Amino acid sequence: MTNTTPRKRLFIRTWGCQMNVYDSARMADVLAPVGYAPAEAPEGADMVILNTCHIREKATEKLFSELGRLREAKAARRAEGGEMVLAVAGCVAQAEGAEITARAPWVDIVLGPQTYHRLPEMVARASRAAGAVIETDFPAEDKFDHLPEAVAPQGVTAFLTVQEGCDKFCSFCVVPYTRGAEFSRPVVQVLAEARRLVAAGAREVTLLGQNVNAWHGEGPDGRDWGLGRLLRALAEIPGLLRLRYTTSHPRDVDDDLVAAHRDLPQLMPFLHLPVQSGSDRVLAAMNRGHTAADFLRTVDRLRAARPDLALSSDFIAGHPGETAPDFEQTMDLVRRVGFAGAFSFKYSARPGTPAAGAPFQVSEADKDARLQALQALLRDQQDAFNRSRVGMTFPVLFTGPGRHPGQVVGRTPWLQPLHLTGPLSLVGTEASVTVLATHPNSLSGLLAAGAASQTVQPEEEPAPA
Numbered sequence: 001m002t003n004t005t006p007r008k009r010l011f012i013r014t015w016g017c018q019m020n021v022y023d024s025a026r027m028a029d030v031l032a033p034v035g036y037a038p039a040e041a042p043e044g045a046d047m048v049i050l051n052t053c054h055i056r057e058k059a060t061e062k063l064f065s066e067l068g069r070l071r072e073a074k075a076a077r078r079a080e081g082g083e084m085v086l087a088v089a090g091c092v093a094q095a096e097g098a099e100i101t102a103r104a105p106w107v108d109i110v111l112g113p114q115t116y117h118r119l120p121e122m123v124a125r126a127s128r129a130a131g132a133v134i135e136t137d138f139p140a141e142d143k144f145d146h147l148p149e150a151v152a153p154q155g156v157t158a159f160l161t162v163q164e165g166c167d168k169f170c171s172f173c174v175v176p177y178t179r180g181a182e183f184s185r186p187v188v189q190v191l192a193e194a195r196r197l198v199a200a201g202a203r204e205v206t207l208l209g210q211n212v213n214a215w216h217g218e219g220p221d222g223r224d225w226g227l228g229r230l231l232r233a234l235a236e237i238p239g240l241l242r243l244r245y246t247t248s249h250p251r252d253v254d255d256d257l258v259a260a261h262r263d264l265p266q267l268m269p270f271l272h273l274p275v276q277s278g279s280d281r282v283l284a285a286m287n288r289g290h291t292a293a294d295f296l297r298t299v300d301r302l303r304a305a306r307p308d309l310a311l312s313s314d315f316i317a318g319h320p321g322e323t324a325p326d327f328e329q330t331m332d333l334v335r336r337v338g339f340a341g342a343f344s345f346k347y348s349a350r351p352g353t354p355a356a357g358a359p360f361q362v363s364e365a366d367k368d369a370r371l372q373a374l375q376a377l378l379r380d381q382q383d384a385f386n387r388s389r390v391g392m393t394f395p396v397l398f399t400g401p402g403r404h405p406g407q408v409v410g411r412t413p414w415l416q417p418l419h420l421t422g423p424l425s426l427v428g429t430e431a432s433v434t435v436l437a438t439h440p441n442s443l444s445g446l447l448a449a450g451a452a453s454q455t456v457q458p459e460e461e462p463a464p465a
């Protein structure tokens with residue numbers, strides 16, 4: 001029978017991290033059965049969701065300026081005889097709650113990250129209610145239990161959220177307040193979703209969590225599994241060629257996770273491990289729970305297990321109380337480790353976090369100067385790492401067509417984009433490539449002589465865990 005339900009247009013704007021990208025995809029999944037299909041632009045859409053992020057500076061101001069623009073789009077939709085449901089989701093929604101509808105009464109729904117499985121019900125309530133629907137509860141268990149099983153295909157590379165929330169309470173971070181306490185999805189759910197993603201074409205799966213290596217859960221053997229054990233189980237799924245996980249905390253790198261890096265060829269030799277600072281004084285002020293020496297020992301353990309492992313990290317320049325010698329210790333740590341990539345930011349206060357009200361705020365001029373010095377060093381290291389790949393031959397997973405005709409793009413084991421001239425039939429396969437050159441944001445190469453692409457047949461049907 002043909003489905004004659006008119007499709008409603010859904011536009012989702014996503015700010016922030018990969019977890020928000022994943023959440024947006026799942027919100028689209030939840031709304032698909034009630035008739036919403038993705039739209040390219042907010043104009044003319046029946047529903048617009050702004051999935052917000054609180055990590056970046058001025059997140060709230062950016063939200064309200066976007067809401068100002070959408071007020072006009074909503075009025076235009078009404079003038080054509082339609083309706084636009086406007087929802088604000090994500091961490092800013094969690095933090096600001098009813099304040100959003102007080103300042104922007106044309107918003108219909110405000111929902112926190114743990115409630116998006118209830119979206120269809122909220123849409124129905126919003127169309128009946130006189131005021132806005134506000135849902136900012138915290139039960140992560142509830143959300144994962146009620147999400148639909150069918151997931152929209154994500155492509156050759158896919159994300160899978162296994163963990164949410166954080167109990168670490170770093171001085172500068174809003175996550176424990178906006179995403180709540182640490183919650184790990186059960187093993188059975190994770191394995192089932194991974195199998196569905198592979199059946200839908202994924203060849204690389206990145207496990208996501210605010211503190212992903214704090215993940216733990218009861219395995220089918222009745223034992224408490226950590227992330228290392230989970231990765232071993234995922235590596236057994238036929239057709240799943242590559243595994244990654246992000247974002248990790250240095251305190252939660254246990255021996256089994258290190259051993260997984262040694263034992264699993266599917267686990268890619270690239271790890272994002274935020275350190276934030278190289279000064280023990282600043283690390284203590286940040287409440288990170290480890291020292292610079294602890295971090296260096298963890299790096300040594302990982303590199304001993306997987307010698308080709310490359311690292312990226314996060315850094316904050318100018319945390320309250322950071323002196324010039326503290327900052328020099330960060331530069332020393334960067335020189336000692338040698339990073340293949342990094343995200344670095346000037347400290348900026350997040351309302352409600354301990355560091356926001358701390359004494360000894362660093363001047364903007366000092367923060368700027370430190371950030372520039374740090375970024376110059378990190379950029380040099382990244383360039384050196386990219387150049388070190390030239391002439392090497394290694395497997396590349398091809399993910400799609402390139403920007404120019406006849407080109408395909410893929411990912412190296414170290415997450416660098418790589419393009420070459422080759423057939424589109426490479427997409428979804430892994431093949432050996434020799435790197436010829438580095439470019440500002442990518443590598444280029446050619447298929448290695450005699451390279452055969454590896455196409456592994458996934459299981460036809462997702463098997464029970």
Ligand code: SF4
Nearest residue numbers: 166168169170173175
């Ligand atoms: S461990 Fe990460 S998510 Fe948790 S509080 Fe610290 S910075 Fe935020």
